[in-house]
Amino acid sequence: MSSSTLNVLDLKQDKIRLLHLSWFAFFLTFVVWFNFAPMLSAIKEAFDLNTQQVKALMILNVALTIPARVIVGMLVDRFGPRIVFSALLISGGLVCVAFAMANSYEMIALLRFLMGFIGAGFVIGIRLVGEWFPARQVGLAEGVYGGWGNFGSAVAAMSLPTLALIYGGENGWRYAIATTGLLAFAYGFFFYWRARNTPKGSTYFKPKKSGGLVVSNKRDLVFYIIMCVPMYLALAVLTWKLSPANLGMLNEMASLGLYIVLAVLFVVQVSQILRVNSDVLNNVPTPPMQQYKFKQVAILNVAYFVTFGSELAVVSMLPLFFMETFTLSAVAAGMLASGFAFMNLAARPGGGYLSDNFGRRKSLSILVAGLAVGYMVLSQIDSAWPVWLAVVATMCCSFFVQAGEGAVFAIVPLVKRSMTGQIAGMTGAYGNVGAVIFLTVLSFVSNADFFMVIAACAAIVFAAVQFMEEPQGHTAELNEDGSVALIEVS
Structure with missing residues (x-):
């Protein structure tokens, strides 16, 4: 080891x-x-x-x-x-x-x-x-x-x-x-x-088919298609923001055209998913050692939704939040808010270290729970707070957010080696989906309610993480000559 x-x-x-x-x-x-x-x-x-x-x-x-x-x-x-x-x-x-x-x-x-x-x-x-x-x-x-x-x-x-x-x-x-x-x-x-x-002498494993994740059974296939829906909903929200109903940068015809394009793209993606999973549809069994559970991918998706998604959203609004709450100049508020992003240097590696040494599921559970508590605390900040205490609370919350991101991507490479790029791509996309959704919520509610919405989402994700299975033993990939290669994941 x-x-x-x-x-x-x-x-x-x-x-x-x-x-x-x-x-x-x-x-x-x-x-x-x-x-x-x-x-x-x-x-x-x-x-x-x-x-x-x-x-x-x-x-x-x-x-x-x-x-x-x-x-x-x-x-x-x-x-x-x-x-x-x-x-x-x-x-x-x-x-x-x-x-x-x-x-x-x-x-x-x-x-x-x-x-x-x-x-x-x-x-x-x-x-x-x-x-x-x-x-x-x-x-x-x-x-x-x-x-x-x-x-x-x-x-x-x-x-x-x-x-x-x-x-x-x-x-x-x-x-x-x-x-x-x-x-x-x-x-x-x-x-x-x-x-x-790859290192010298190692094999770069590629998926059997291109165009989508190859899943192990029909239930996972349905789950996979369902998990694609939020990405298109987020793009539809962005279209709405540019439409006459919001910023008015697109006319009604252009907005309708984009909605139709998104619908067509979704149909195309689903058809590609069905194509690459034709063996599953035709009841061709996947060898046991090459199987993986799509729920692992789905849980990582929603975990990144609430970690990186909330980071992008909070970084966007935090300077103005500090400026309005404590009557600060734009420069001072920006400096204080920058602490949220600075935590990345240590927090992400810290989350990865915890995942390596104390268990993948346990570490992610603790960090998501800490994230939920952190945002609940931020929702209580008002002008009566000392500025230094608000900054400390923000930094503490930021640690759990970004360490959680590190814990998510400590697991991604261990799910299925030949499709790590696609799994990382889908998980990363969910982070951007989270940012779009949270910033949209912010446009309708107060800052305090915005933080509470993120905390509530984190609580749901915490429950989902409990269904994650700890990577154990080895996963299997096929060499070009058809022989089986074992890859250690624990």
């Missing part, structure tokens, strides 16, 4: 070098994806945008990420992380540079929509890191990958305004954003040169 310790400074080990290559690639995707927000005031002035146009850009920036994570997960399983990550960095970098050079609102809206695809970069490294690290280390390794890479959003927020000032002039924001795109573009080639899909 492998040791659960991990020395991230031991660069003599190939797997540690690969870990650093991977988290920095993910870091750059988040820098590029989130380079828009800190430059928003300059962009608004440059294009003379109104409030509705700004809100529309913010929605477009995340709209494509939900389907992109599912698609990228499929591509990773089929072509390998090395090619897919390199291609995503190179293409995303080019789109970013094009955005910096755009000269009309229509152009920046289109490019911001396309930029959402780079938000799927996270999924790629989950499969890659899972290939390189054994079961007893994979949680901590995935936590380092996710936590350090996710910090790219905070670095973008802190560094880009300064970089724009250094460049100077009315186009400083353009040069700052273009710089991040050029970095991603260059790193894409470097990543392709240095990264490898």
